[in-house]
Amino acid sequence: MQKIQRAIISVSDKSDLKLLLPVLRKFNIEIISSGGSFKKIKDLKYNCIEVSNYTGFSEMLDGRVKTLHPKIHAGILNIRKNKKHKKELKIKKIPNIDLVIVDLYPFEKILNGNSKFDKLIEHIDVGGVTLIRAAAKNFKDVTVISNIGEYEKLSKELKKNKGCTSLIFRKLMAAKAFSQTAYYDSVISNWLNKELSIKFPSLKTIHGKLSENLRYGENPHQKANLYEGSENLGLEKLNGKNLSYNNYNDIYSALSILGTFEKNKGTIIIKHANPCGASLDGDQISSFKNALNCDPVSAFGGVVSINSVVSAKLANILKTKFFEVIISQGFENKALKILKKKKNLILIDCKKFNFNSSISCNFLGNSFLLQDSNSLLFSKKLRIVTKRKPTNEQLRSLKFAFSICKFSKSNAIVVAKKKSTIGIGSGQPSRLDSCKIATSKALKFSPDKIINSVAASDAFFPFSDGIQDLIEAGITAIIQPGGSVNDSKVISTANEANVSMVFTGTRHFKH
């Protein structure tokens, strides 16, 4: 137990001081403060010594130098049971400071407010971070409160222990303090790196604020939480039960694809983070019906994402199916009323979803792979490699199929008619298997559409067997990256069947 005699308070957000000050007075804790905090404490009629009076050194440089003084920091950093330290303090007449309460300049808030560079710089807290870190380092003797959200815990702790704090409380607060300073500098560091277009700095930190305790993780025996970055996800839940880990994962997959669609057009259905139906048809109803028809069996319990405002007409169709989540660019009032009747059905408005992340990260235990987001569809000019050329309509269809391939797990084959998928084969170690899955789905659910349909492959065909399977099913135009040693054989196979083939030169593995 450590009795608290003296506290230093330096807080940017002063709103809750009135709740804490009575407790500090109750236990006769002397207060040192400066600037706005000092003024606020005096206004609230509490005793307080100004930092400059305490140190004998007046505040400088518009507040840039206030607490960076040895009298303050020796008061915090000395080890109480160390006799040498005690003696040094006595000689220099430096009293102990046992409690540090800091609320940092709100750099992140100012950053999100799109302020000018100079204003941002002014909001980088130096003195406050130093106070927090000094106190946290010396947590065996000093209590640090680095966030106004901890005032209540401090009050309880002081009351429980008659003006003292326990070692475990101080250690806990120290852990919070270093989380705070790490987070704070991570925000600054990522901002500065972005300003300088540095995507891969030699030291990288990633930061998040706990925003939701999830029921569980991928599986019920795994605990999980959602952390949001400096910009939040921007999803608005309008109905239904709490989102699960897998819901978030599926929703993110859905919105990654939706982000590439033309405005107000298209439907995507996701199951296990994989597309199981997609359509860019203009009409909302036919777009949904076509997406669903790609694999109506697997769509059961999936996530449906509509890239427009859901109408009452569509709502009446949606309500007859079982989906876990419906995402859209909003819902007409009538539509919302219809769908809200299903209490568990999760409805999400994604109008404010934040699509712009330029980097993606893949964890390997404690290490991670950092890469550019896969943000383009074609990095090279398309090249028609067969005698037969695709028609303009086929070319549009091929591009659409290739765009869905990009978001399907490798090896991925997407069969499409116009701008709707009719068969998706993905997640297979063999490309031939993916071809067979895609064509068998198309033959099963869209036998009327497979003749003269098109197909896309996320990577090159290593052999002709996959192509052969597609051709036999009735596909007459194929798009693929090309680049295999067997390209000439593959092209021959297409030519022999009078099928057109386009090489993209761009591969879209997704593992």
Next chain:
Amino acid sequence: MQKIQRAIISVSDKSDLKLLLPVLRKFNIEIISSGGSFKKIKDLKYNCIEVSNYTGFSEMLDGRVKTLHPKIHAGILNIRKNKKHKKELKIKKIPNIDLVIVDLYPFEKILNGNSKFDKLIEHIDVGGVTLIRAAAKNFKDVTVISNIGEYEKLSKELKKNKGCTSLIFRKLMAAKAFSQTAYYDSVISNWLNKELSIKFPSLKTIHGKLSENLRYGENPHQKANLYEGSENLGLEKLNGKNLSYNNYNDIYSALSILGTFEKNKGTIIIKHANPCGASLDGDQISSFKNALNCDPVSAFGGVVSINSVVSAKLANILKTKFFEVIISQGFENKALKILKKKKNLILIDCKKFNFNSSISCNFLGNSFLLQDSNSLLFSKKLRIVTKRKPTNEQLRSLKFAFSICKFSKSNAIVVAKKKSTIGIGSGQPSRLDSCKIATSKALKFSPDKIINSVAASDAFFPFSDGIQDLIEAGITAIIQPGGSVNDSKVISTANEANVSMVFTGTRHFKH
């Protein structure tokens, strides 16, 4: 351009000072320093003022308070073109400090050395971090060097600009400085949270050191880098070309499974981060052959992981196949010689691979999902739900199949004979499709083994159709979590076919 007149140097690693000091002298840069850095500079016969002489305040608390002084920090933090600041400095007779060179106490190194708590605490740098952050905040006027790796860049910059630094150089160094402090506090924060068993703190930072520039990312148009955490991956490459992004991803998948195998036993073959063959057979050769035989077509170009020391006999078999990567617990000298003849073949010794990560992280743009690693196979007691009971051998085989399911993308079905897979179906939106893929692989490559084989499912069967497909193929024992509303129908189907079924109560989705 900013002329540098005065520098403060406080470095933990003093080894490269001798390279930098001649440059500072060349441009008549005055040096302030303290403690070990001061001593080193004097030993090297350079002029230097001791901090305590400079500030008039003697070093205290065994070096805990040295540079935390307003004369130092006002000298760094003042805005040079601000007249008010200039006047304040003149009144207080504080000179400018234009260059800050700090190398922090090596907290991470000490942490990895398993030091005692008290020693670790002593290695949390307070003064050095404050110097870095103050200088980085004021980068418009001040140059900060936060890492001894930047000495050469500083020397070049000073020489190029005759003792000055450019604004862009200072900004770049400021970005590096905040990356350094963010990383530093992230290490401390994660350590303290771990000490306190806090897995999900309200503010979370993740840190990594750039350890390898990769040729490209998942696809050639994506740049990528590997970042290693405080503990590195522990992979030793013995032969072959540089590892790619997808190699790392596959290797991590392989080792995640290998980590669950009995010591010195087993083979796993990975393609596109998915298992395409696994065997826990005791004999090294038959284990490899069985793993390969599960899908010899898809294994082409895959990652093979051997949980023992590769013998010359196995090497002679391996050399006849095309694999991209072979991982093992080491290679006999003869084996290494045989395999090294293939210049491009990547050989990895994983003896020091670091398996212990208790948390997994999944990125959704700038946000992330943090969850417990899926570190157990069964969280509940197994329950036999059919009239027929599995034999002990079948039970061992069922557990093995279920353990491979855990690492296969959902929906996953694994068919096994003894302790080798003979068919894996995964990554499908429909469980029935996964059943069909698994049984068709088994029928194709192991027609002699499928009768009386066993099957595992990563999640419950929603209907009897999948079970029916497995039974028709010849499977006589099934393991699955159970928990569907249709469980009783599913059990009936098994009973009617006199097939045994085990419920685990534990699900293993992997998306």
